[in-house]
Amino acid sequence: MIDVLNALVILANFIIVPALTYGSQLALGALGITMIYSILRFSNFAHGELMSFGAMTTILVTWALQSADISLGVLPTALLGIPVAIVVTVILALAIDKTVFQYYRRIRAEPVTLLIVSIGVMFLISGMIRFIIGPGDRVFNDGQRFLLKARAFKQMTGLDEGLAIKMTQGITVVTAIILVALVFWFLNKTRTGKSMRAYSDNEDLALLSGINPERVVLITWIITAALAAVAGTLYGLDKSYKPFTYLSLLLPIFSAAIVGGVGNPIGAIAGGFVIAFSELTITFAYKKVLTYLLPDHMAPDTLMQLLSTDYKIALSFVILVIVLIFKPTGLFSGKTI
Amino acid sequence: MSFLLGENMTGGYGSADILHNCTIGVEKGEIAVVVGPNGAGKSTAMKAIFGMLNLRQGRVTIDGEDITALKPEERVLKGMGFVPQTANVFTSLSVEENLEMGAFIRRDDFSKTMEQVFDLFPILKEKRNQPAGELSGGQRQQVAVGRALMTEPKVLMLDEPTAGVSPIVMDELFDRIIEVARTGIAILMVEQNAKQALNIADKGYVLVQGENRFTDTGAALMANPEVRRAFLGG
Numbered sequence: 001m002i003d004v005l006n007a008l009v010i011l012a013n014f015i016i017v018p019a020l021t022y023g024s025q026l027a028l029g030a031l032g033i034t035m036i037y038s039i040l041r042f043s044n045f046a047h048g049e050l051m052s053f054g055a056m057t058t059i060l061v062t063w064a065l066q067s068a069d070i071s072l073g074v075l076p077t078a079l080l081g082i083p084v085a086i087v088v089t090v091i092l093a094l095a096i097d098k099t100v101f102q103y104y105r106r107i108r109a110e111p112v113t114l115l116i117v118s119i120g121v122m123f124l125i126s127g128m129i130r131f132i133i134g135p136g137d138r139v140f141n142d143g144q145r146f147l148l149k150a151r152a153f154k155q156m157t158g159l160d161e162g163l164a165i166k167m168t169q170g171i172t173v174v175t176a177i178i179l180v181a182l183v184f185w186f187l188n189k190t191r192t193g194k195s196m197r198a199y200s201d202n203e204d205l206a207l208l209s210g211i212n213p214e215r216v217v218l219i220t221w222i223i224t225a226a227l228a229a230v231a232g233t234l235y236g237l238d239k240s241y242k243p244f245t246y247l248s249l250l251l252p253i254f255s256a257a258i259v260g261g262v263g264n265p266i267g268a269i270a271g272g273f274v275i276a277f278s279e280l281t282i283t284f285a286y287k288k289v290l291t292y293l294l295p296d297h298m299a300p301d302t303l304m305q306l307l308s309t310d311y312k313i314a315l316s317f318v319i320l321v322i323v324l325i326f327k328p329t330g331l332f333s334g335k336t337i
Numbered sequence: 338m339s340f341l342l343g344e345n346m347t348g349g350y351g352s353a354d355i356l357h358n359c360t361i362g363v364e365k366g367e368i369a370v371v372v373g374p375n376g377a378g379k380s381t382a383m384k385a386i387f388g389m390l391n392l393r394q395g396r397v398t399i400d401g402e403d404i405t406a407l408k409p410e411e412r413v414l415k416g417m418g419f420v421p422q423t424a425n426v427f428t429s430l431s432v433e434e435n436l437e438m439g440a441f442i443r444r445d446d447f448s449k450t451m452e453q454v455f456d457l458f459p460i461l462k463e464k465r466n467q468p469a470g471e472l473s474g475g476q477r478q479q480v481a482v483g484r485a486l487m488t489e490p491k492v493l494m495l496d497e498p499t500a501g502v503s504p505i506v507m508d509e510l511f512d513r514i515i516e517v518a519r520t521g522i523a524i525l526m527v528e529q530n531a532k533q534a535l536n537i538a539d540k541g542y543v544l545v546q547g548e549n550r551f552t553d554t555g556a557a558l559m560a561n562p563e564v565r566r567a568f569l570g571g
Binding site for chain 2 (some may be wrong): 210
C-alpha cells in the first residue's frame with residue numbers, strides 16, 4: 001500500500017504538477033491563437049514572440065522594481081510587472097494591427113497571405129526583443145521558491161518520496177484559472193463578447209446586425225495580447241527567460257489549438273493539457289515508479305523511458321499529425337483548416 | 338409612392354447587369370411578393386434594395402427619403418430588416434443570443450420586443466437556450482425572422498423564407514408573416530413557392546431576366562391566365 005502511495009507521489013511530483021503548469025501555459029497561448037483564428041481568420045505565427053515580448057517587458061519592470069527595492073515578499077516581484085507588460089504588449093499588438101494587418105484586411109487578403117505576413121511580424125518582434133534585452137538567458141524569479149518543499153511533504157506524510165510544488169507552478173495554475181474564467185465570462189455573458197462570437201460565427205449576418213468588425217478586431221487583439229503577455233511571463237518565470245524558447249513554443253501551442261479544435265476556446269484549453277500531459281507521460285522515466293509497484297524480482301534495470309526528453313517538441317508534432325489524420329476538426333469540433 | 342421603393346434599378350455584380358430598369362415597392366402593412374423563374378434576378382433585386390449591390394441607375398427610397406448611397410448597416414438604422422436566404426442565423430449562439438444580436442444596434446431595453454417575438458414564435462421561447470444550429474429548418478427560419486424583427490423594423494425583407502421547409506411548416510410561416518404584416522410592418526419577400534406566396538400577397542411582381550414582366554395585386558396575378566400558364570404551372 002505504501003509502495004503504491006510512493007509511486008503515486010512520484011507521478012504527481014514529476015508528471016501531474018509539471019504538466020498542469022505547462023498545460024496552463026500552453027492553454028493560455030492556444031487560447032490566443034484560437035481567438036485570432038476565429039475572429040481574424042488566420043493562424044498567427046507571431047503569437048510566440050508576442051508572449052516573449054510580454055515576458056521581456058515584465059523582466060524590465062521587475063529589474064526597475066528590484067533596483068528601487070520594491071518586492072512582493074514571498075511572491076515574485078514579476079507579478080507587479082505583469083499589468084505593465086499587458087498594457088505595453090496590447091499597445092504593440094494594436095500598433096502592428098493598425099500598420100500591418102489592417103491593410104491586408106482591407107484588401108481582403110487570403111488567410112495564407114495573412115499567415116505569411118504574421119511570420120514577418122514574428123521576425124520583426126523577435127528582432128526587437130534581441131535588440132532590447134539580448135538573446136541571453138535571464139532568471140527573474142525572486143521571492144519564495146517553494147509552496148511545498150519535498151522534505152516538508154515527506155515529514156508530513158511519512159512517505160519516502162517527496163512532492164514539491166514550486167511557487168511559480170502555483171501562481172501559473174491559479175492565474176490561468178482566473179484568466180480563463182474571465183475570458184469565458186466575457187465571451188458568454190457580455191454584449192461585446194457575444195458580438196465577437198456572432199462575428200466569428202457568421203461575418204455577413206454580424207454586419208447586417210450592425211456589429212462593427214473593426215471594434216471586434218480591436219477587442220480581440222486586446223484580449224489576445226493580454227493573454228500572451230501573461231502566458232509568456234508565466235512560462236519565463238517557471239523555466240527561465242530565453243528569447244529562443246518562445247519560437248519552439250509555437251509548435252506545442254499550435255498543436256494544442258488544433259488538437260482541441262481551432263476556433264473553439266474550450267478546445268484550446270483542453271488541447272493545452274492534452275499536449276502537456278502527453279509530452280510528460282511519454283518522456284518520463286518510469287523506472288522508480290515500476291520499482292515501487294512491481295514485485296522485487298521484476299524491478300526494471302533500464303530507465304523505462306519511452307522517448308528521450310529531447311524529443312519533447314517532436315511529440316507535439318506527432319500528436320498534431322495524428323489528430324489531423326483522424327479528427328481534422330479537433331477533439332471539440334472547431335473549424336477545419 | 339410606396340413606403341419602400343426600389344425605382345428603375347439597373348445593376349449587377351460585375352460588369353454585366355442582372356437587373357434592368359426594375360421597380361419594386363411595398364406599402365406599410367402590406368405584403369409584396371417577388372416571383373419569377375430561376376435566375377430572374379429576384380434575390381439580386383432584394384440585395385439591391387438592401388444596399389448589398391451597387392446600382393448603376395435608379396434609386397431606393399424609404400418613406401420618401403433617398404437611401405441609395407447608404408450601406409446595409411445604415412439601412413438597418415433607417416428601419417429595414419433583412420433575412421438572407423442562407424446562413425441567416427448564428428448557428429453556435431443560442432436562440433436568445435441570436436435575438437440579442439439582432440437587437441445589437443439598440444441601446445434601449447429590448448426585452449419587450451423579445452417577448453413579442455416569443456409570442457409570435459412560441460417554440461423559440463421553449464428552445465431559447467439551445468444553439469440555433471441544432472434547430473430544424475423551420476425553427477431556424479423563425480429564429481432568422483425573429484432576429485430581424487428585434488430592431489423593430491418598418492420594413493422586413495425576406496429572401497425565400499420557406500426554402501427547404503416542409504409544406505406544413507411553410508403554411509405556418511406564411512401565417513406568421515401575415516401576422517407580422519398586420520402589426521403595420523411592410524413585408525417584401527422573394528418566393529419559389531409562387532402560388533402560395535401570391536395567395537397571401539397584396540402585391541405581386543413577376544420578374545423575368547431582371548425586368549418587371551407583370552405587376553398587379555396578388556389575386557389579379559393568380560387570375561391572369563398568362564401568368565398562370567407561364568409561372569404557376571397552369
